[in-house]
Amino acid sequence: MTEFAPTQPVGEQPAGYDPAAVERRWQARWETEATNVADLSSGARPFYALMMFPYPSAEGLHVGNLFAFTGNDIYGRFQRLKGHTVFEPMGYDAFGIHSENFALKVGVHPSELIPRNIDNFRRQLKRAGLMVDWTHELSTTDPRYYKWTQWVFLQLYKQKLAYKKKAAVNWCPFDKTVLANEQVVGGVCERCGTAVEQRFLEQWFFRITDYAGRLLANLDKLDWSESTLTAQRNWIGKSEGAEIVFPVQDVMAYAGSATVNEGMSGETTASALEIKVFTTRPDTLFGATYLVLAPEHPLVSQIVADEQRQAVEAYVARAAKQDLVARKTSKEKTGAFTGAYATNPATGQPIPIWIADYVLMEYGTGAIMAVPGHDERDFEFAREYDLPIVRVVAGAGQSADTPLDAAFAETEGCVLVNSSHFDGLTVEDARMAIVTELAAHHAAKPVVNYRLHDWCISRQRYWGPPIPIIYCDTCGVVPVPESQLPVVLPDIEDFRPDDSGVSPLARHEEWYHTPCPQCGKRARRETDVSDTFLDSAWYFLRYPSSDRDDVPFDEELTKRWLPVTSYIGGNEHAVLHLLYSRFVTMVLKDAGFIDFEEPFARFRAHGMIVREGAKMSKSRGNVVNPDQYIDEWGADAFRTYLMFLGPFEEGGDFRDKGISGVKRFLDRLWKSVHDARRDGAADAEVARKLHQTIKKVGEDVPRLSYNTAIAAMMEYMNTLRAGERVPHVDEVRPLVQLASPFAPHIAEELWSVLGEGRSIFDSGWPNYDEALVAEDSVTMAVQVNGKTRGTISVSKTASQDEAMAAALAEPNVAKFVTGAVKRVIFVPGRMLNVLV
């Protein structure tokens, strides 16, 4: 029988790293010690680290949310270590069609469902170890919040920036509901596949177009992701051009007179009607051979000739019936001739007036001058209906007679032809000249047009804040007095929308009828609720003041904390949410409530996470459930992995196997702290690497280059433990601080193991010594004729001669230096290139 000795413990065995225990302990301590509660009224150097708040879905927190929040949290924690008072609030964007549809589907009232979802979200968020100040949590569905959303509406109303008009909306006859454009896919409802209809309904709008110029101009001053700025610029879509007046010819007068008037006198108009068009190419006016009005254009019924009336009305009816989406996607050109003519103010010639659905009522004046020679769409239309095509612009090598077999849209280096006395002018000069000449007869004026539309905020739905308006038969439209806010969303059992196109709120008799605030007579409430984008367009103002019921936001706190120092969110909100927030902020500034007009000083868009190369989706069944990963690896490893898998602003690929790498890093960090020796001194070479690492991480984190910051820490760890080296405590202490924004729980734990009493997040950020960072000798590449042939190790300040000598001493290099040296390129400290 063999005797075997029991396993001898080698040295002192540190307790293993148990993420679950560590995380539970520190989350509890942060709560009891209020570690994450920011001193809003007097904390030094306020830093508002905001992330886009989530929609609390029933499925729970998505990794995409957690990816974004972690990225923000790291930046916030870093700024705290740098000495700022950091405010990192959290809330829920819980109103909206999404919640409502889901509630309908599962048959649970949203007022029951949403709080349940929020509880689950809060639980998951807390597990992730975010530095959230939970004392300022908010939900847009809370009457204490939406009271002020309604207040915001009233401020816009007071500024005459809220108005009502009839507008076309998508209507799904099966779901009996209004659909947002993005809910209509290829002309059918995305949920049930029913063909969508168009309905005209009274809607509330905000006059955001009044602010288009300012919203555009301010973009130049913002520290935002370039891609977001571009998206906003494109969305606002400024285009400079001219509005040109085309007099409509009286049908009878025209029929009886074949006179051709000359030039631009514009005096032969026999009808008082005029058609205004917007164009960015006034230089092509001589080529405008017909006009096109949108089918909805108000003048259509007035100008249409009797013999064309039937055809025109049929076309208008057809266009009206067509859903918006199909109309905007179909590129086929259709239209109808009205039988009427207008005078081209440049040529004096009569040109026919058509209607066609490729002209949109909502852009410009709803009418265009068609220049088929130089506009692709007009060209197609002219071909279809056999309308004249005239060349008025000639490019290099072209003349007035060069045939056009396609629209010629170039302008660079082109001159006018067939344009009377403007012939020979460049396109650029002609634009000005023609508008100036027409302007003298009030026939044109320079105009700036924006693609941006007014913001439709009405929703004929249940789950949203009621728009605070009352209709009285005597007093008309009456805003709800601020003292009567909030207009509480009534709790109704059957909130299912019906075929009427009227909000379900109208069915709640005792809510619907209310006394007029002015005359006291029986009046009716507005039954539309507002768009969720309005809820989120001002929430950042509410956070610091979320405990105040008497004001939407406290003046002092707002001064101290806003604009938001750093805002992080997804590019899917690059346009609407950010634009609406900027708009509401400007309006509130103009109304004197705040003293800044741009809400987010800095904005960075984070990337998207995919899983094993594929987009995550329920149908693919590849959705990452954070709970499961946190159970298995711990929140610290999960957070760090999310940040490691790719550049934060680009997103990355979540691969299950990858997480083991960062877990190993944390294990080694744990072990290094527990094993660290306290005797002797730190190693000089390790110290150099340490200082380089402090510098690198400190530069990478503010750039949100988290993946490279983590790689740098791993590299340092490799140095620290190379060849089973036992590190010195001074070598590991700063590393715990560097890692703390990424892995806050283990960092706190190790910080206390190192004997520190206070939270690591109040310990400051380690400094580095620039002198220590610089290497005194460098490895330089040596090339011969541009090919790298070897390396030399020389002092950082070595001269060219010294480097040459060292290089030639290298056999691998000398071998290739066969002839006389013709030229030497020397980049000090970097490389040496010898040309022979």
Added chain:
RNA sequence: GCUCGGGUGGUGGAACUGGUAGACACGCAGGUCUCAGAAGCCUGUGCCUUCACCGGCGUGGGGGUUCAAGUCCCCCCUCGAGCACCA
């Protein structure tokens, strides 16, 4: 169609104002430890050729600028996201 991003080893991804391409991590291979395995630790790992050294080739494709190009310029292919008749 337009706008904005991308295309780098077996994989995710590094690379500052042009200056040793492939940091860091996954995976893989070998070693160590172990009764054995797991975990850990150590070593190696772009491709081709070679026992090895040496050498050659390499950042989607093709041209160009430069002593030097993943990086700058031109053309093309391709993937992703957003917008979509905006006059």
